Every structure is written in structure tokens, then in C-alpha cells.
Amino acid sequence: MTAFVLALVVGALFALGTFLLLRRDLIRVVWGLAIVGQAANVYLLAMGGLTEGDFETVPILAGHGVDVPATADPLVQALVLTAIVISFGMTAFALVLSYRVYEEHDTLDVSELGDRE
Amino acid sequence: MSPELTVVLAAVALPFAAAAVTPLLFHVLGERTGYAGGAVAACCFGLLASQYGAAGTVELAWIPSLEVTLRFTVDGWALLFALLASGIGVCVFLYSPAYMHGEPGLVRYYAALLAFMGSVIGVALAADLVAIFLFWELTSLCSFVLIGYHTDDDASLYAARMAMFVTVGGGLFLLVGFLLLSIVAGDALGPAAAFDLAAMLESSDEMQRALREAGLFVPVLGLVAIGAATKSAQVPVHFWLPNAMAAPTPVSAFLHSATMVKVGVYFVGRVRPLLAGLEWLLLFATLGLATMTICAVLAVASTDIKELLAYSTASHLGLITAGFGFTSVLGAETGVFHLLNHALFKAALFLIAGIVAHEAGTRRLGDLGGLRHDLPITTLVTVVVALSMAGLPPFSGFYSKELLFEAAVEAGHVHDIGPLEWLYPAVAVFGSIFTVLYSLRFLSLFFGSRPAPLGEVSIHRPPVTLLAPPALLAALTAVFSVDPELAVRAIVQSGVDATAVSPHEMHVGLPTAYSPAVGMSAVTIGVGFLAYPFYGWIHERIRAFPRTLPPVSSNWWYDAVVDGLTDGGAWLASRVHNGLLRTYATWTLATTCALALLGFAATATIVPADVVGLDAPPEAALVLLVAVAAGIAVVRSESHVAGILTLSILGFMIAIFYILASAPDLALTQLVVETLLLVLFLLVIEEIPEYDEVELGNVVRDSVLSIAVGATAFVTVLVTTDARPAETTALARYYAEQAVPKGGGTNIVNVILVDFRGFDTLGELVVVALAAISILTLIIMRTGGDSE
Numbered sequence: 001m002t003a004f005v006l007a008l009v010v011g012a013l014f015a016l017g018t019f020l021l022l023r024r025d026l027i028r029v030v031w032g033l034a035i036v037g038q039a040a041n042v043y044l045l046a047m048g049g050l051t052e053g054d055f056e057t058v059p060i061l062a063g064h065g066v067d068v069p070a071t072a073d074p075l076v077q078a079l080v081l082t083a084i085v086i087s088f089g090m091t092a093f094a095l096v097l098s099y100r101v102y103e104e105h106d107t108l109d110v111s112e113l114g115d116r117e
Numbered sequence: 118m119s120p121e122l123t124v125v126l127a128a129v130a131l132p133f134a135a136a137a138v139t140p141l142l143f144h145v146l147g148e149r150t151g152y153a154g155g156a157v158a159a160c161c162f163g164l165l166a167s168q169y170g171a172a173g174t175v176e177l178a179w180i181p182s183l184e185v186t187l188r189f190t191v192d193g194w195a196l197l198f199a200l201l202a203s204g205i206g207v208c209v210f211l212y213s214p215a216y217m218h219g220e221p222g223l224v225r226y227y228a229a230l231l232a233f234m235g236s237v238i239g240v241a242l243a244a245d246l247v248a249i250f251l252f253w254e255l256t257s258l259c260s261f262v263l264i265g266y267h268t269d270d271d272a273s274l275y276a277a278r279m280a281m282f283v284t285v286g287g288g289l290f291l292l293v294g295f296l297l298l299s300i301v302a303g304d305a306l307g308p309a310a311a312f313d314l315a316a317m318l319e320s321s322d323e324m325q326r327a328l329r330e331a332g333l334f335v336p337v338l339g340l341v342a343i344g345a346a347t348k349s350a351q352v353p354v355h356f357w358l359p360n361a362m363a364a365p366t367p368v369s370a371f372l373h374s375a376t377m378v379k380v381g382v383y384f385v386g387r388v389r390p391l392l393a394g395l396e397w398l399l400l401f402a403t404l405g406l407a408t409m410t411i412c413a414v415l416a417v418a419s420t421d422i423k424e425l426l427a428y429s430t431a432s433h434l435g436l437i438t439a440g441f442g443f444t445s446v447l448g449a450e451t452g453v454f455h456l457l458n459h460a461l462f463k464a465a466l467f468l469i470a471g472i473v474a475h476e477a478g479t480r481r482l483g484d485l486g487g488l489r490h491d492l493p494i495t496t497l498v499t500v501v502v503a504l505s506m507a508g509l510p511p512f513s514g515f516y517s518k519e520l521l522f523e524a525a526v527e528a529g530h531v532h533d534i535g536p537l538e539w540l541y542p543a544v545a546v547f548g549s550i551f552t553v554l555y556s557l558r559f560l561s562l563f564f565g566s567r568p569a570p571l572g573e574v575s576i577h578r579p580p581v582t583l584l585a586p587p588a589l590l591a592a593l594t595a596v597f598s599v600d601p602e603l604a605v606r607a608i609v610q611s612g613v614d615a616t617a618v619s620p621h622e623m624h625v626g627l628p629t630a631y632s633p634a635v636g637m638s639a640v641t642i643g644v645g646f647l648a649y650p651f652y653g654w655i656h657e658r659i660r661a662f663p664r665t666l667p668p669v670s671s672n673w674w675y676d677a678v679v680d681g682l683t684d685g686g687a688w689l690a691s692r693v694h695n696g697l698l699r700t701y702a703t704w705t706l707a708t709t710c711a712l713a714l715l716g717f718a719a720t721a722t723i724v725p726a727d728v729v730g731l732d733a734p735p736e737a738a739l740v741l742l743v744a745v746a747a748g749i750a751v752v753r754s755e756s757h758v759a760g761i762l763t764l765s766i767l768g769f770m771i772a773i774f775y776i777l778a779s780a781p782d783l784a785l786t787q788l789v790v791e792t793l794l795l796v797l798f799l800l801v802i803e804e805i806p807e808y809d810e811v812e813l814g815n816v817v818r819d820s821v822l823s824i825a826v827g828a829t830a831f832v833t834v835l836v837t838t839d840a841r842p843a844e845t846t847a848l849a850r851y852y853a854e855q856a857v858p859k860g861g862g863t864n865i866v867n868v869i870l871v872d873f874r875g876f877d878t879l880g881e882l883v884v885v886a887l888a889a890i891s892i893l894t895l896i897i898m899r900t901g902g903d904s905e
Contacts, residue, residue: 007834009741015827016748021702022819027757027805029698031764034794035748038771042741043834048849050737050778057779061856061863072779073849074856074865078874080783081866082881088790089888092797096892099801108805110698 006046013039026098026108033094037087041080048073120168120191122175125242128164128199129189132157132235139228148214150227155210158234162203165196165238172611174244174315184308190244190315193611194453198383199241200608201460202376206234208464208586209371215582216367216471226266230371233259237376241383244315246295249384253291253348256377257284263372264364276360279675283357287347294340301327301337314387321391328392338392341384342400349381350431351438352408356672359415359427366471369423374430374463379456382437386452386616393444393618395532402528402541405439408432410548416555417652418659422470422480422562425555426463429506432552433459439545440521441616445531447524449617454609454625455517458597462502462514465590466559469499472579472587473562482558487567491576494584496563498591505594507556508549509642513597513604516625518641521545522634546637553645558652601625699815703822710829717836737777744770756807761798765791782866 013035020032049072059074102108135142135157143150168191176188210230217223236259239252257280265277295312303311305327310316317324328334345351350358361373372378385401409432416428437459440451472495473488474480489496505512508519525545529538597604605623614620628635648655663673693704747767754760768791775784845853852873853865860868870878 003835003838005738005741007831007838009738009745010834011827011831012745013748014830015823016745016752018702018706018826019752019819019823022699022815022822024699027802028760031751031760034764035751035767038744038767039830042771042774043830045775045778045780045783046834046838049845050734054779058781059779059853059865060781061853061865063863068854068856070845071853071865073845074852074869075846075849077780077783077866078869080780081786081870082877084783084786084790085881086884088794089885091794093888093891095797095801096895099804100895100898102805 006042006050010039010043010046013042024109024111026101026110026113027095029110030091030094030098034087034091037083037091041083041087044083045076045080048076118171119173120171120175120189122177122189124164124168125175125189125191126177128161128203129235129239129242131161131164132231132238136228136231136235139231140224143224143227148218148223150223151210151212151214151217154213154227154231155207157231158203158206158210161234161238162200162207165199165203169196176245179248184311185247186245186313187248188244188313188315189242191242192615193608193613194383194386194615195241197453197457197608197612198379199238201379201457202234202237202241205371205375205460205464205590206230208468208589209367211582212370212468212471212586213367215580216475217365220365222266222268225262226365229259229262230368233263233372233377237380240380244313246299246312246314249314250288250292250295253344253380253384254285254288256372256380257281257288257348260284260361260372260377263368264361266365266368267363270363273363276357276363279672280357280361282679283347283354283675287344287354290340290347291344294337294344297333297337297340298328301331301333304331318388318391324391325394334392334394335396338396338400341388341392342404345381345385345438346404347381349378349385349434349438350408350412351381351404351435352411352431355408355412355428355431356675358431359419359424360672362421362423362427366423366467366474369427370464370467370471373427374467375460378430378434379437379460382434382441382452382456385438385441386449386456386612389441389449389452389616390618395534398442398444398528398532398534399537401442402439402525403442403537405435405437405442406525406541406544406548408435409439410435410544410551413548413551413555414659417551417558417656419555420482422473422482422485422559423467425482425559426466426470429552429555430459430463432548433463433506435548436518436521440517440524443524443528443531444618445524445527446613446617446619446621446623447520447527449613449620450609450623450625451517451520451524453612453616454520454601454604455514457604457609457612458505458513458517458594461590461594461597462505465498465502465587465594466506468583468587468590469495469502472583475583476576476579482562484568485562486565487563488576489563492563492578494588495579498584498588499560499563501591501595501598502587503556503560505598506559507553507642507645508638509553510638511598511627513594513601515598515638516601518549519628519634519638520625522637523632526633526637542633542637546641549641550645550648553642554649554652554655557645557649706822706826710825713829713833717832734777737774740770740774740777744774757802757805758799761795761802764798765795768794780866782864 017032017034017036017039020028020035023029023032056069057072059071059077061068098108101113105113107113135154139150142153146153171191172193174188174190176186179185179187213227213230217226220226233256236252236255240249240256243249243252261277261281264280265274267273298317299311302313302317302324305323306313306316306320325334328337347354358373358378362369364373389397412428412432412435416425416432419425419428433455437452437455440448440455442448443451470480472492473485476492477485477488479485501512505514508514522542522545525542528534528541534541602625605625610623613623693700744767747763747770750763751760751767754763768787772784772787772791775781775787852869855873856862856865856868860872862868862872
């Protein structure tokens with residue numbers, strides 16, 4: 001049942017992100033990118049399996065030389081961590097680019113920008 | 118005797134190596150590079166001749182993991198073709214320096230000619246489908262370069278593009294045919310033989326049975342036929358060959374009469390034992406005879422000597438195709454023997470056409486005549502080769518045409534083909550009458566009186582380097598005319614052995630008793646000579662035909678297709694590539710969704726059996742639902758500020774979700790990133806005025822697309838999480854267990870990032886640094902007063 005909820009949430013976030021991507025306002029396009037990125041991260045993490053969190057499942061070991069318990073998948077977490085940082089860089093860059101576009105062209109309407117080419 | 122790998126490899130590689138050093142050679146030798154090319158060709162000829170009498174396959178591992186091997190087969194058929202290519206190559210290289218004297222771009226010319234010769238020798242010897250295709254397309258490429266030799270001439274470039282379009286396009290059909298063939302061969306003969314044509318030919322009965330069982334016999338036959346027909350200028354794609362006459366004459370003699378255009382018919386002969394049958398007969402005999410007749414008729418309509426020879430070449434290629442099309446052994450004899458005869462007399466004729474054009478300054482048939490006084494030796498040479506082309510006894514062309522007539526008559530005895538039994542011989546005779554006509558017309562250039570326009574031109578005798586090559590070829594033609602059995606014993610018999618289904622000993626000679634074929638020859642020659650006085654009238658009648666009906670003219674439908682493609686491409690580009698982000702996003706996303714959903718549907722995984730494979734705690738579900746609500750708020754937000762704040766809510770909810778999913782590092786990073794982004798957004802927004810979306814017309818379309826994307830993501834999550842392995846993967850387990858011993862840290866995620874996958878993280882840092890530098894540059898460019 002919860003998997004169903006998860007799928008629903010990822011689907012809904014993708015849909016909302018796509019809708020924003022198609023707007024004419026460049027800032028909203030950047031938001032769309034950010035939302036799609038978040039949805040992809042949630043999906044990626046879910047692929048590693050979601051369990052009720054407790055002391056054991058957190059992928060941080062209690063100390064050196066002790067038994068290794070069955071933790072949540074650390075590999076997907078490493079992947080998602082990288083993805084978060086990269087998407088931060090991308091969003092920031094896209095945002096500043098939009099700002100520059102506005103300064104140069106006095107508009108943020110992508111249709112108008114497209115027509116200029 | 119089995120062939121030597123090193124010798125065979127050297128014969129193929131030598132021309133390519135020479136092509137690579139052509140610029141250096143030209144630097145040293147200047148226009149005499151042609152003689153160096155002749156030496157290379159002679160070396161190849163010698164290397165190949167040393168393998169005379171050998172039979173077998175040699176191989177060199179090329180891509181062992183894919184079972185791709187560079188295999189070369191040496192047998193009579195391969196040697197005949199390779200020797201022709203290098204032998205005529207010698208003639209053409211010796212002829213070139215005098216003919217091409219003072220032309221620019223000779224480096225390109227000689228390099229392409231050498232590479233071409235290597236490719237043809239490669240096609241002749243290769244026994245591996247991949248290698249054959251490679252060499253096959255290389256010949257097309259070299260032909261493109263050589264046809265477009267006059268780069269400042271539009272007609273030349275048009276012809277080069279046309280030849281490229283037709284022959285390379287046909288080569289792609291051949292490639293598909295090869296792939297189908299290799300799939301069947303891989304099943305029937307084992308994976309090692311998947312691309313091995315020699316092995317397929319060895320067990321041709323088994324292959325043919327396997328092809329028929331797989332239902333691929335007719336497709337493979339058709340695809341091979343398209344590839345061969347485009348290369349060998351068969352109707353209805355014959356039109357590129359007359360256009361290719363824009364190339365310099367030595368190129369026409371070498372590529373477009375003797376060798377490149379013969380690659381198609383050569384390959385037809387090569388696969389003949391593999392695919393022969395009733396379908397084969399119907400396809401190739403019909404194709405060949407149609408080409409032979411139509412192109413002979415068109416040759417009579419020509420006004421230019423090279424055009425006449427080009428149509429004549431296509432017509433003779435049709436004859437060879439038709440010969441191979443007849444499944445009896447006579448068919449193989451026709452094909453092999455005529456390939457040899459035609460290469461000799463047609464290359465000579467082209468070289469003579471070059472001499473005529475060079476000395477008389479024109480190629481128009483109407484302006485030429487009575488050249489025998491000025492060019493006596495050339496006239497003698499022409500008489501031999503033109504009468505051989507006409508198929509007059511006792512010249513060499515007569516014997517192979519006689520074999521065609523016999524094979525055509527025989528066809529009805531081998532297979533039950535209904536009325537085609539008499540139609541094939543009738544068409545063969547009809548086409549041959551036109552062959553006699555245009556051959557006599559070519560010969561008439563040297564006889565009769567000189568037309569007025571030629572009166573004042575003083576015609577010099579050609580230098581010996583121009584005259585020797587065609588004279589040599591004509592001498593060979595004369596030898597084979599006097600003693601055709603010599604040619605048979607020397608090489609034709611072994612060529613027939615390789616191409617016939619059940620070879621037997623071959624005999625040719627002047628007929629001593631009446632047979633249907635003799636009667637057909639008599640009719641052909643008799644009617645040809647009787648009709649010759651009406652040549653002008655027939656010529657005009659045929660020329661009037663395309664004027665009344667444009668679609669039958671050779672270039673009409675090629676232009677229609679190419680223009681249609683160009684216009685279609687421009688129209689599509691303006692629709693898809695219109696500069697609007699929205700259009701790009703729509704096409705990309707819609708295509709991705711359609712492909713993903715189609716993939717799921719095709720593999721029938723669209724509905725997972727049970728969806729309980731993934732247990733998310735209920736509080737996580739709740740947090741995620743809040744995130745979605747925040748997302749809806751972002752979309753509905755009227756102002757930028759509201760949107761940014763709700764976007765942050767979404768981000769923080771995801772951070773909480775990470776905490777609940779036992780991922781504290783992610784949560785920390787997410788919190789930092791979200792905070793930074795919030796600040797950044799607010800800073801930027803301050804500078805930008807509120808933008809009101811004016812037009813709402815596309816909301817419905819956008820919503821439909823968004824829902825489609827969302828649905829695809831939904832299905833993907835369901836399907837893929839269902840396919841997830843139940844336990845922790847071995848990889849995850851490895852990192853968890855080795856974090857302390859190998860990485861020296863207890864935080865597994867951190868150890869992975871900075872230790873196990875340290876270089877990945879370095880790359881990530883580079884990306885972020887680049888983004889930071891770019892941002893800085895973007896801002897400084899403006900404030901630095903560099904505004905433009």
C-alpha cells in the first residue's frame with residue numbers, strides 16, 4: 001500500500017515539475033527543474049528499500065571492530081547525496097542565467113526569447 | 118595449393134598504403150605519380166598472379182569477441198576479378214599522366230584511385246560479410262570523390278551526390294541482407310560461421326534450407342538484389358551511371374565500366390550457389406534482361422560518346438546479371454566470360470573515347486566522323502573492341518553472347534516458367550539488336566566523312582602513353598577472340614566452378630552446326646545491320662519519348678525523391694526545431710514517455726503482481742503527501758515569492774523524508790542546500806519584476822503532457838521497485854563490511870563518497886566549482902561594465 005503511495009507521490013511530483021517546465025516564465029521553468037530533481041531523488045532512494053528507521057538501519061556503524069548490522073542501502077544514499085549537490089549547482093546556475101537573460105533582454109518570457117533567434 | 122595470407126594481405130593493403138603516401142610521392146614525382154601508381158598496380162597484379170591456381174580461405178582475427186575475422190577467399194572467381202581490377206588499374210595509371218596533364222588536384226585523384234583499387238581487390242577476395250560490406254562502401258566513397266573531381270562544376274557535384282546517394286543507399290539494403298544472413302547462419306552453422314561467407318557457400322544447401330525455414334529466403338534475396346542492382350546500375354536505378362560520366366575519362370574507364378560497377382554483378386555471382394532457385398531465376402533474369410534492353414535502347418538515343426558508352430555499360434551489366442540469373446551452368450559461363458570480355462573491351466573503348474575527346478576537342482557524336490585518317494592505330498584498336506562489343510563473330514563478345522542465348526533457351530527446360538520460356542530469348546535478341554546498332558554507331562566515328570565543325574580542327578596522333586593502354590586491352594581481346602578456349606583454360610573455367618551450382622567442363626568456339634542460339638545470333642546481327650541505315654530515325658524516335666512523358670526520363674524521379682526529402686526535412690525541422698523551449702520539452706518528454714510505456718507493454722510488465730515489495734513507514738507517506746501539496750501550491754502560486762517559499766516547503770519535507778528513510782547525511786545535505794537555494798532565489802527575485810503569465814491557451818495541452826509524464830513515472834516506480842532484489846545487494850553489503858577495515862570510517866556513506874568512490878566525488882566537486890565560476894562570470898560580466 002505504501003509503495004503505491006510512494007509511486008503516486010513520485011508521479012505527482014513529476015507531473016507538477018513537467019507542468020512548470022512548460023510555462024513561459026523562465027523562473028517557473030527553473031522551479032520545474034528543481035521539483036523534477038527532488039522527485040528523481042526520492043525515487044532513487046526508494047529503490048534501495050524503505051524500512052522503519054531505527055538505530056540499526058542508519059548506515060553509520062557504532063564503532064570500530066563491531067559486527068556490521070543490516071543497514072539501509074548506503075550505496076543509493078551516496079548516489080542521492082551526489083545528485084542533491086549536483087542539482088543544487090544546476091539550479092543555482094540556471095537561476096543566475098535567468099537573471100542575466102532578464103538583464104540582457106528585459107523579459108523572462110521564453111516564447112519571446114525564442115522568437116528573437 | 119592453398120593461398121598465402123601474407124601475399125593476399127599485401128595485395129589488399131599495398132594500394133591503401135600507397136594512397137596514404139600519395140602526397141609525398143606527388144611532391145617528389147609531380148605528374149609522374151601516375152607511373153608510380155602503375156607500379157603499385159603491377160605489384161598487386163604480380164602478388165595476385167602468384168596465387169594463381171590456389172584455392173582456399175585464409176583468415177586474420179580482427180574482432181575475436183564478436184567472431185569478426187578478416188577472411189579472404191582465393192578461388193578462380195575472386196582471382197579473375199582482382200586480377201582485372203589490378204590489371205586494368207595498370208593501364209589506367211599509365212594513361213592518366215598524359216590525359217590529366219596540367220589538371221589541379223592530382224594528389225586527390227591518384228590517392229582516391231589507389232584506395233579504390235585496394236577496395237575492389239578487397240571486395241573480390243573478402244569472404245567475411247563485415248569485410249565485404251566495408252570494402253563495398255569504400256568503393257562507393259572513392260567513386261564519390263572521383264566523380265566530383267571537378268569541384269567547381271555543379272553538374273559534377275550533382276552527379277557525385279547522386280552516385281553516392283544511390284550506391285551507398287543500396288549498400289545499406291545489402292547490410293540488412295547480410296545481418297539476416299548472419300542470423301540464419303549463426304543458427305544453422307554455429308556462431309563461428311555467422312559472418313563467414315566461405316563457410317556458408319560450402320554448405321549452401323543447408324543454408325538455403327535454413328533460410329527457407331526461417332522465411333527469410335525471399336527477403337535476403339531481395340535485399341542482396343537491391344544492393345547489387347544499385348551498384349551495378351540496373352533498371353530502375355541505372356540513371357546514376359550516365360551522370361557519373363562527369364568524372365575524368367580514365368575514372369570512367371576504370372570505375373564506371375571495368376570494376377566498381379562490376380562489384381554488384383561480381384557479388385551476384387559469388388552468392389549464386391547459395392541462393393539459386395526459381396525465385397533467383399525470376400528476379401535476376403528479368404532484372405538483367407530488362408536492364409540490358411532498356412539501356413541498349415537509351416544508348417542508341419545518346420548524343421555524347423561517353424553517354425553512349427555509359428548506357429552501353431549498364432546494358433552489358435544487365436547481360437551479366439541475366440547470365441547469372443539463369444540457373445543452369447550456361448548462366449554461370451555467360452556471367453563469368455562476359456565479365457572478362459566486357460571489362461577488356463569496355464575499358465579500351467572508354468580510353469579511346471578519352472583519346473577522341475582529347476584530340477578532337479569534342480565528345481558530341483554528331484560532330485565527329487572520319488577520324489581514321491588522323492588516328493589510324495586508334496581506328497584499328499577500335500574495330501577490334503567495338504565489334505567485340507557488338508557480339509560479331511569471331512570477336513570475343515560473340516562467344517559470351519552466344520552463351521547467353523543458349524542459357525535463355527535452356528531456362529525453360531530447367532524450371533517451369535510458362536510464357537517466360539520464349540519471352541526471355543525474345544527480349545535477349547531484341548536488346549542485342551540495339552547493341553549492334555550503337556556499336557556500329559561508335560565505329561562510325563572513324564569512318565565516313567568528317568562533319569563540317571571538325572573540318573578546321575587539326576587532329577594530332579595521341580602520344581604513346583595514351584595509345585598503349587587501350588591497344589594492350591584490345592590485343593588481349595583479339596587473343597581471346599582468336600582462341601576463346603585460352604581464356605577458358607586460363608581463368609574462366611575456375612571462375613565458373615566457383616559460381617555454378619554444379620559445374621562441368623566448359624567449351625566455347627565458333628558454331629559448326631545450327632542451334633537455336635546460332636539462329637538468334639544470326640537474327641540479331643542481320644537485323645542490326647539492316648536497321649543501321651535508319652539509325653538517325655530510331656535515335657530521334659527514342660529521344661522524343663521522354664519529352665512527352667517526363668517520368669520515364671532518367672533523372673526525373675531521382676530529383677523528385679531528393680527534392681521531396683529536402684522539403685520534408687525543412688518542414689519537419691521548422692516544426693520540431695522552432696527555438697521554443699516548450700516545443701523541445703514537449704517532443705522530448707512525449708517521446709520518452711511513449712517509448713518507456715511501449716517498452717513496459719512489450720515486455721508485459723505493466724502491472725506488477727504485488728506491490729508490497731516496498732514498505733514505507735506511514736509517517737514517511739504523510740510527509741511525502743505534504744510535499745506534493747506544497748508542489749501543487751508552487752504551481753498555483755501567483756507571485757514569485759509565494760512560489761519560492763512553497764518550493765522550500767517541498768524541499769524541507771523531502772529532507773524530513775530522508776530522516777525517516779534512515780538517511781541522516783542526505784537530510785543534512787538537503788537542509789543546507791534548500792536553505793542556500795532559498796536565499797539565492799530571494800536575492801535574485803528582488804531584481805526581477807513579477808511576471809504575469811498572459812496567455813493561458815496551452816494549459817490544457819500542458820496538463821495532458823504533465824499527466825502523461827506523471828503516469829509514466831508512476832508506472833515506472835511500481836514496475837521497477839517490484840523488480841528490486843529482496844535483500845540488501847552484495848555490493849551494498851560489501852561497502853558496509855569494508856567501511857572500517859578498508860576505509861577507516863564508521864559512516865558508510867561518507868566512506869563511499871570520499872574513499873571508495875573518491876574520484877567520482879572529485880568529478881562532482883569539479884561540476885560544482887564550474888557552476889560557481891560560471892555564476893561568478895555571469896554576474897561580473899555585467900557589473901564590470903562589459904555590457905553590450
